[in-house]
Structures are given as C-alpha cells and as structure tokens.
Amino acid sequence: MTRRGDRSPATARAGTRRRYHSPDEVAPLDTLAPVAKVVVDVMPKPEILDPQGQAVAGALRRLGFAGISDVRQGKRFELEVEGDLTEERLAELRRAAETLLANTVIEDFTVRVETAPVPETT
Amino acid sequence: MTGGEEVHPRIGVITFPGSLDDQDAARAVEIAGAEAVPLWHRDTDLGGVDAVILPGGFSYGDYLRCGAIARFAPIMTAVIEAAQDGLPVLGICNGFQILCESHLLPGALVRNNRRTFVCRDQPLRIDNAETVWTSAYSPGQRIVIPIKNGEGGYVADSATLDRLEANGQVVVRYVGDNPNGSYRDIAGICNEAGNVVGLMPHPEHAVDPLCGPSTDGLGFFTSVLRRLVTLP
Numbered sequence: 001m002t003r004r005g006d007r008s009p010a011t012a013r014a015g016t017r018r019r020y021h022s023p024d025e026v027a028p029l030d031t032l033a034p035v036a037k038v039v040v041d042v043m044p045k046p047e048i049l050d051p052q053g054q055a056v057a058g059a060l061r062r063l064g065f066a067g068i069s070d071v072r073q074g075k076r077f078e079l080e081v082e083g084d085l086t087e088e089r090l091a092e093l094r095r096a097a098e099t100l101l102a103n104t105v106i107e108d109f110t111v112r113v114e115t116a117p118v119p120e121t122t
Numbered sequence: 123m124t125g126g127e128e129v130h131p132r133i134g135v136i137t138f139p140g141s142l143d144d145q146d147a148a149r150a151v152e153i154a155g156a157e158a159v160p161l162w163h164r165d166t167d168l169g170g171v172d173a174v175i176l177p178g179g180f181s182y183g184d185y186l187r188c189g190a191i192a193r194f195a196p197i198m199t200a201v202i203e204a205a206q207d208g209l210p211v212l213g214i215c216n217g218f219q220i221l222c223e224s225h226l227l228p229g230a231l232v233r234n235n236r237r238t239f240v241c242r243d244q245p246l247r248i249d250n251a252e253t254v255w256t257s258a259y260s261p262g263q264r265i266v267i268p269i270k271n272g273e274g275g276y277v278a279d280s281a282t283l284d285r286l287e288a289n290g291q292v293v294v295r296y297v298g299d300n301p302n303g304s305y306r307d308i309a310g311i312c313n314e315a316g317n318v319v320g321l322m323p324h325p326e327h328a329v330d331p332l333c334g335p336s337t338d339g340l341g342f343f344t345s346v347l348r349r350l351v352t353l354p
Binding site: 101 | 223232277278
C-alpha cells in the first residue's frame, strides 16, 4: 500500500501536538475579556403606594407568618458585564439603570458590583 | 386644494407588539370622518399624518413596566420630535403609559390600588375642553366610557399635581368611585401645550351604540378633526 507524504509515527505525533495545544497556549487567560456581575435593585419610592407588597403582606399573614408589618416588592436585575469596571463604566451602567431598568418617577435604584471582573475560564 | 374637495385629515394609529385596541382606534377615527393610517412600531417616520394615536393594549407584554419598552420603539423617536413640534398625540390606556414613560407627559401609572383588573363603564368629567382632543366637549361635561386596566393608577409628586391643576392640565377626571386610586381622581392629562393628551379610559369603545355604553367617546376623535380642518 502506498501513502502520500511522510506518514512516519514521528510526523503523526508532531501533527497531533500541533493540532491539540493546551488551553493556555490557545487562549492565554490575559487575552480573555473579564466578566463581572453587577446587580441593580429597583424598589418603589417610599411615598408610592405598593399594592403588590400589600397583597404579599396579606398572604404572609394568612399563612400564619406573624409580625411582618410591611412588605414592599421590587425588582433585581443581574447584569453580566464584560470588561473592566472603571468609574466611567459604572457611571454608564447607572445611566442604563436610570434610562430603562427603573422609572425614576416612581422607583429608586441601586447599582452594586457583586462579583468583581474575573476572566472567564472554560 | 381646490374648492369643493372634502378634507380628510390623516390620523396615524401605531401598532406595537401586543397592542390590542389599535383596530378599534382606527375604526373610531373613520367613524369620526378622518382617514386612519396604520403605523408600525418599527417605522422611522410618521408618513406625514396630521395626528397620532397610541392605542391601548399590552405592548411587549407589559414586561419590565407597562410601556417601558414600547417607549424606545423606533417610531417613538419620530413621535417625540413631532409632539415637541406641536403634532396632536393621543395616548389611550397603554398609550398613556407610553407617553408617561417617554416623559411627553409627567407622572406615572401604577398597579390599581384595589389590586384587581377593572373593566367597567366609567362615569367621567371633562375638565379641560380646550385641548385639541377635547374641544368637542363642553367644560365639566359628564360622559360614560369603558375603562379596562390593571395598572391605571395615576401618580405624581405633590408639586407636579399642583402644577397640573393650576395649569388646567387635568383633562379628564373619574366621577364617583375612583376605580384605581389615581391621585386627585385624574383619569387623563395633557402637556403644557395641550397637543399631547393621555387618558386611561377608552373613548374608542364608546363611538357606536351597538357595542358601547354610549357614543360619548366620539368627541375625542371629532375634536381633533375640527382643529385639523381649520388649519390653513
């Protein structure tokens, strides 16, 4: 049987090594974008009536959980954010929260870094 | 325009994903004698219409907040610019919510304080009959048109509410039992210029005696015609 090219075992091994590098060689950690988790909490302003919270408080009472005098219900947004969290970036995220995630007429919001930027590992 | 021609103003009705009452609004426009022009949320211009209606419904499933996502639809850029230039804009129910989210109107709409969806024929009072959308009514006129909403409670801070009252920007008020806890019984308001009106009740569902409690809602659609027909 004839073979094209050089098919010696040494060549085959070298070829395999060329194709299957270690992960660090293919994508060194410092070239992957860091990913952070930023949490935006949105709550109705204190002066705004919260009927949902009242419904929940009533249900807790009916279930026998005593001593919970008030409940207010809000929203939590978890943002997976690429890149470094510079002051500008955080300001931009606050603007995103103010523009879309919260209606600042009736809601307050906080922006919190829950997980600092960490390079994504496979 | 040559003499003897009938004037048919063109009134745009926007459909967002989840809009429900766009067809009824268009029908009300036609019954009033104008041409209803369907507009799509992804359009970037208003097609030269003489007025725009944002209809009721559940745009984007009321996700995030009612009207919060529709407020950023491509067509809204054109609506906001035109409204600031004086184009008559009417927001009904979800449309009112979109107008508040885009800050064309102050305040916000929140969940009904009685925590149920309210669907009923509602007595109202027209408190401002000088806006482009209410000139067919007389000041203080009582009307009955349907309301159907779960998040119709109009709220704003005291300074805003006082300003609205002082400027005559409260256009429609609930009479009798307040269905949703709206502050000061406010059912509808307008901007300072009076060209942008938002209201929670549905005038388009009271334009035909066959399928509404009255034809009291027709005035919203004939009012704007008067203004458009008399323009040079």
